[in-house]
Amino acid sequence: MTTAQFPGPVRDVEREILDRVTELAVDFSATAAEYDERAVIAVEHLDALHDADVDRAVLPAHVGGLGLSYLAFGRLVRVLAKADPSVATIWVMHAGAGVALAEFTKDSLGSFFAEEFLAGKRFANALSEPASGNRFLNPQQEAVPVDGGWSITGAKRFVSASEIADYLLVNARVEDVPTFFGVIPDDTVSVIPIWDTLGLRATRSQLLSFDHTLLRAEYRGRAPGPGDFAVIPAGLPAISLGVADAALDALIAHAQSRVILENPLSHQQWVQFEVADVQIRLAAAHALYDRCLWEADNGIPAFFANSARAKYLANKIAVDTAQLGVRIGGASGYLKQSPIQRHLRDAEAGQLMAYSTEVLAGVIGKEVLGVPEAE
Template identity: 75%
Template structure:
């Protein structure tokens, strides 16, 4: 009952990829808590996903890849997130950065970045700045001209998997306009030692400092535009949905096996009522997300709006299901060894990832009420 039931099938050939990822995810789930406890990157998970064909699949056909559909991407990330949300997050950011560089620099270095992604090189998304909030596509740092490009000094935060990245996707203001670059980390890029998160600890999403880092002209790309394969916006709802799936699984397992006054906890009426509400809302979130992915695959323009709604609902539902897991789990669920507490910590992260639930709520609310956006 905790599994979402999907009606729309994925494209021919994608089922095999998803089956391979599902097989890998079983092993990922078995060690996810250990990686979380150590706050360690599961590099072998990322290598296994590459060997399974995930990196080639997510690259659009126009860039030489297999051209995974939005529907296929969403299901892949959800499978990963249910098993190991840190791996799902790192892979989504890696794939998003790699695909973006291949597309943004299509007229110059696009084929190079596409080949590097297909070859197994690691990418990381380094767009968010400490003072920019959710406006990660509108950088505040100004890049100054230099021989062969521009110089960047400043910081980028929450760069998942940055310690193993061969390339970073970075943006900065050039002549007053946002510009996007591929950057090879060197001695001018350093990690600021302040990282210690509550959840998704195995992402190691670091704060990076740039000290006169050269943004090479040949690695400069255009800004995002309609028609680009939007990996990260499409993948973020699936991370929260996967966490919610896992939280509900843990809740159900506990309720079926924990006895109170001679009967399983699942026999208590309040638990049944709460689980009914949680499962129904989670199914609705899955349905809204699948609808948005289907719209994206069919070129329906409003899919971005519905992806935002799906992220908003998925973020909220993930937290609610995880909190219910703690209530049902009681003292046992509060113990560090319980998966329930990890799901609760992980669920909080989705709300903070841009765009945050507060920002999305403002956009949705203004639209419903007919309030114009502020300039």
């Protein structure tokens, strides 16, 4: 795999990063099933990404990084997700938290979080609350004023790789305003041992309990704003697209190798029709996503609305492609050792990540129909 796979307007330094990730992805893919089976975080793969300067690349230039473009970022995440979506998910959440803290605290804390991110410290997003649904940027938990800042008691859910995190990005309401903090996990932060998920098992996206955890005043950041690098909104569609790409490859390989009545399964017309449908829709999802990345790189506000559409379509086509893989794979595709069943489990997870497909459908449908948001 070479830079020839990445045509288009990316800088030389971005091509170098993409080449490194593409090479690393070969090993990631080879061990993805093992890590999924054991539900273990691939720490050495995360270390390899850091050593390949991927963290430095995604950090914006104004806070000390290389300033990866959205276009290059999207390609990077798709390569990772096709190889191992758990690694891709952990890295996107790590980058989302690290970049956010570096940007949110730039004027108050200087370069501290940026330097820690570049030094290889691990970051995790702890924003979603059990009672707040998809509205992870609008927490319901109230922070209580204490010496040195505020404290929070409650829970945050689906915190990917929280067990190895040096820092958490946490939000709470301060005087009824959503406020963001960097938190160093201590004995007031504990894992609630309920982890036994269906898909993306190697993310170990735990439920965390906070018991009067200090939100330090000096680690308080501003709210997200225009010009911030929107790692997670830009990254989530790519995770599902990578899963869909892997699922399509797996079903094609099976259809070409499985012989039925002296001919490969790929010769059956129903298989051809169904594969044509998902391949075309997958190509359309990639095209919509690339358009969103272009809008983001060019400062076009439509990015935020279209990123929701890109996530919705990517989530849907990932599930449809993976389900077709099970149908084409038949009984052998249903076996535990088949990659087909893992792609199906991983594809379902994308639909549940905020904003879920149901929430997105409501938002998009209201916009199309001109239905005003409720007061």
